[in-house]
Amino acid sequence: MYLQLNASAETQSVGQDNIGYIVNSLVDFYSLSLSEDYEGGVLCIDEVDASLHPSAQVNLFNLLNRLSNELNLQIFLTSHSLTILKEIISLKEKNADQYQLVYFKGVSTPSIMKFNSYRLLKADLFQELTFKKPETKVYCEDKMTKDVFELLVNAAELLDLNFKLPPYKIIPIFLGADQLTKLPKSDTHFSNVAIILDGDANSKKKIKIEEYMKDSTIVKSLTPRELSKNFVSLPEYLSPEGYLYSIIYELVENDRDHYKFWRTLDEDPETALYSSDKIKERLIIKDSELCLDALKAESSDLLTFSSESNMLSYYYSTKQEDLLRWIKRTQAVFEHVSNRLMASRI
Incomplete structure (x- = not known):
């Protein structure tokens, strides 16, 4: 190993010079912080990444982040480094009150953009004109969950x-709600996907479909379950099969109240053969035989009727606020995951 003993200012790199100036400033702030009347300061750094290796940039950024708290500093810095920019985006996602990224877009007529996406920012830096959001992976309990989600x-x-x-892209992985809720704790990959749970996961206490059909007010005694930011569940407190069945039961048993629904089916050649009597005979189960297993045996027919009749659009036509709340919650979950993907280091 060769050790240069006669190092001087002339032998220092630009990066080393910049770090020297930054360290000197931090030392000055440390000295000031020892006085009783010190209330904090402002540190401005131009081109903080200049001539630094990416790993050195990260180390310097982490040092500045730590000392900004210890020395009560507000730090403004400029950078063209993707390494620095994605560090800021990552911190901003965790704490938008403490970290901000202000991006100047354009040269002749610059404008301020507040990018939340590392990939979008990178595309602009490389003068790209198009940008495609990454596909969000969505995991759900099973195929029935997927089908009911798509109906909604x-x-x-x-x-x-x-x-x-x-x-x-929605993928059934055939795991129960308890297993799915534990996945993000076991593997951070599952924090970057959206996960859809069945409606019966909305409460820790599950209710049976036969109990619900006897007394639907039973759900009022349930305590809603709090879900993480990347989780969303189907509406109500029932299994997907029970959810569809309860709506079909209402349409059949109270067909006069839902005359408009059945009349609309009559007007469409593809659904004209449907009638409340036929659906009652085909899909409505005797009270003594009603259970989740019996519904799962009929799940294909439940889905077919629900899909071909557009049953849910009719059902929610008078309950649009309920469906809107659910779809907005789903949108928020999907956007949260999409933003995490775009802000990632990929």
Whole structure:
């Protein structure tokens, strides 16, 4: 190993010079902080990343972040470094009150942009003209969860509710709610995906479909379950099969109250053969035989009727606020995950 003993200012790199100036400033603030009347300060650093290796940039940024708290400093810095910028975006996502990124877009007529996406910011720095959001992965309990979720989204679209979901791919992974809620604690990957739970996961205490059909007010005694930011559940407190069944039961047993629904089916050649009598005979289960297993055996027919009749769009036509709350909650979850993906280091 060769050790240069006669190092001088002339042998220092630009990066070393910059770090020297920054360290001197921090030492000055430390000295000031020892006085009783010190109330904090402001430190401005131009091109904080200049001539520094990416790992050195991260180390310097972490040092500044730590000392900003210890020395009560507000730090303003400029940078063209993607390494520094993604560190700021990451911190901003965790604490928007303490960290901000102000990005100047354009040269001849610069404008201020507040990017929340590392990928979008990177695309602009490289002068790209198009940007495609990454596809959000969505995991759900099973295929029935996926199918009912898609029926709900379709109903929201038919009712022209004001929402927009980012690009996503939904994947049934055939795990229960208890297993799914534990996944993010076991692997951080599952904090960057959206997870859809069945409606019966809305409360720790589950109710049976046969109990609900006898007395739907039983749900009032349930305590709603708090879910993490990347979790959303289907509406109500029932399994997907129970959820569809309860609506079909209402439409069949009170068909006169829902004359408009059945009349609309009559007008469409593809659903004209449906009638409340036929659906009652085909799908409504005797009280003595009603249970979740019996519903799962009929799940295909429940889905087919619900899909072909656009049952949920009719059902929520008079309950749009309920569906809007659910779809907005879903949108917030999907956008949260999408933003995490775009702010990632990928």
